[in-house]
Amino acid sequence: MLLTVIGCWGAYPNKGEGTSAYLIQHEGFNLLLECGSACLSLLPEYLPPEKLNGLVLSHYHSDHIADLGCLQYVFRVNTELDIITDPLPVYGPGSGEGFQKLTYCDYTKGIELVPGTPRQLGPLVCHSIFNSHGEPCLAIKIISNAGTPAERTLVYSGDTGWDSGLVSFCRGADVLLCESSLYNKFEGMLSGHLTAGQAGKLAEESGIKTLVLTHFPHYGRIDDLKKEAESVFTGRTMMARSGLKIEI
Numbered sequence: 001m002l003l004t005v006i007g008c009w010g011a012y013p014n015k016g017e018g019t020s021a022y023l024i025q026h027e028g029f030n031l032l033l034e035c036g037s038a039c040l041s042l043l044p045e046y047l048p049p050e051k052l053n054g055l056v057l058s059h060y061h062s063d064h065i066a067d068l069g070c071l072q073y074v075f076r077v078n079t080e081l082d083i084i085t086d087p088l089p090v091y092g093p094g095s096g097e098g099f100q101k102l103t104y105c106d107y108t109k110g111i112e113l114v115p116g117t118p119r120q121l122g123p124l125v126c127h128s129i130f131n132s133h134g135e136p137c138l139a140i141k142i143i144s145n146a147g148t149p150a151e152r153t154l155v156y157s158g159d160t161g162w163d164s165g166l167v168s169f170c171r172g173a174d175v176l177l178c179e180s181s182l183y184n185k186f187e188g189m190l191s192g193h194l195t196a197g198q199a200g201k202l203a204e205e206s207g208i209k210t211l212v213l214t215h216f217p218h219y220g221r222i223d224d225l226k227k228e229a230e231s232v233f234t235g236r237t238m239m240a241r242s243g244l245k246i247e248i
């Protein structure tokens, strides 16, 4: 399974860079995880957007869905041109107005991700649980080659504050892609987001191999986030950046 970071900023994009969006590819299946701002201008570096086979959303805050409407137009235009025939399945938590917007005529189809109920996405298996973000938000686990010796696991934290339920959910994952919106000095001052030290603690307690920090703040020196995570986590810590590829 190949993970490519498309965008990694929290809240709003940076010059020439985007907010949350990650491409997961396995056996010819192309899954987009989050669809933040600038996603559609950056994604074509790696994949024509109309080649996506699915989109998974953790929640419906703007920095995770900003380009969803334009992606729906990609599927409309390419369907009308007879380039594609099937609607894009868009998976997300099944609540409220945000979920309603996932379905766009016959071009994209909203499908509820039910926490605790695994879902097959092409060759991948997806698990989810609710985390702690103030509004319904999912942590997402994607498994390739499930049940075989070649099984590999990616866990994505979504946006979340500290939540001890995440420790067992992440346990044994090969890669944890974890939000680190805050420097340690802001611990306890903003609910619904993790400090880098808490991301490191989650990685350490769940015994994952590689921690990839993402969802960065626009202030301070973000390299300090890596140091704060590394002060707790004894495995490998990496910083997300647009274009970073990790073979899992």
Ligand code: ZN
Binding pocket: 059, 061, 133, 159
């Ligand atoms: Zn959020």
